[in-house]
Amino acid sequence: MRIPKARGELSEALAAVLHDGATTALPADVDATDETDRQLSLWTLYELSYRGFDDVDDELEWQPELLTLRRTLERRFEAELREAFAPPEPAEPFADALFALIEGFDGASVASFVQRDATAEQTLELLRYRTIYHLKEADPTAWVVPRLTTGPKAALMELQYDEYGCGDPNRLHSHLFVRGLEATGLRSEYGAYIDDVPVEVLAQNNAMSLFGLHRRLRGAALGHLAAFEATSSLPSRRMAQGLERLGLPAEMIAYYEEHVEADAVHEQLAVRTICGALVSDEPAQAGEVAFGALACLGLEDRFARRMLADWSAET
């Protein structure tokens, strides 16, 4: 993957710095630029810690001026998330309350639209946007493992082992999506569609990296995981039915069918054994778990509303 195309003065200055390593070009005031520019810049900085860029020196991952910029962008983003997704007071029993919080969130659904109404072109657009996360599925949560005590650590690995195909690369969830993309005629290289995605997708991905990369945010990372898994089985069934309706390839349908069954397990593990064990060991994390869950649901709702508005304008 190469550095994404700039979408404003900040991402343009960042691209220049990443190319030649001279940090003097970075603007001092990031608030002067718009959200898309800030989210793309933050996404680019995070990628230095995942797979990097073919045209960027690996040394720059830990370059102090770039870390300063990342921290500035992160502080602002986290403050926005906390303002938008303030959790309710933690209730008992914890697992039931977390399931109720997730089930009670009435968000917009792109899967329901794909199931019944979407055109093939709209569905392919959605799949291109989903590549940004699905091609590194489960990776942001992997950062959390060493920050946990024994109970939640073992519980998280029980789930992650399945995400990573139980050691079989053919069954790795992100690889199942590669197979689906190839069969569908879409590009399967990591980050291939980053220049096309709307800001809502960048924000979703940045929230996962923010939560995953900060030990302080481990509760939010696991709450995000729980909400993601608990809103996956039924929508994945709808996606599979929509793809079948449109005659899309079996490999892509198989990706979603795998998630119907896997995530019916994962939601129980994530809510009961992972978040449950975390909160049992660290009761002060209960509110952070709920914050992470609401951030997951709220950012997906924002993405879905954006897509449904774009698509209804087309008809």
Add this chain to the structure above:
Amino acid sequence: MTEPIEFDHPDVVLCPGGPLLLRGDHVVEDADGTPHRTTRPVSAVCRCGKSADQPWCDGTHKVLPDKLRP
């Protein structure tokens, strides 16, 4: 915080209002007598009877009224 030396790690877990979790490699016979081997470290067996993916859970219990949930 002091961590315990022994942790509970049951082979079978009944989830309130949801599936039965089964840890490890097993063969589950469905209501029609067809055997299904588990394929993942933990499997969720349907308890509400409404899953379209028998004998496995597909999350359908969540859209049932409370009195129909296991």
